[in-house]
Amino acid sequence: MILAWVLSLLLLCASLIAQLERLTALRIIEVKTISLVQQNFIATEKAVSDCEKNLMILSVLTENNCLIQPINKNIWLISSKQKPAIQVHVLLDAKSGTTTRLNWRQSFDQ
Secondary structure (H helix, E strand, O other): OHHHHHHHHHHHHHHHHHHHHHHHHHHHHHHHHHHHHHHHHHHHHHHHHHHHHOHHHHOOOOOOOEEEEEOOOOEEEEEEOOOOEEEEEEEEOOOOOOEEEEEEEEEOOO
């Protein structure tokens, strides 16, 4: 009887160790995924910011990292080509060439 009790405790400990190993592996994957997504988000935000700063010049360039669409007379929609997709509405002052960010959002429908 005591032998069966000791064996059941050993099996319970082995099961606990296996569950802890799985949990640790999932946590490592989670941390790496969060780090990778943060790096991609920062790179995308930098690309959109560069397009925003050089909005008047980008209309002449043939290759850039953003999709630029006119919304209104001085309002533009800048969308990143990279994932995660970021969309920014920008007000362009044509006289001074400065841009003002009106809002931004992360786009999930691309």
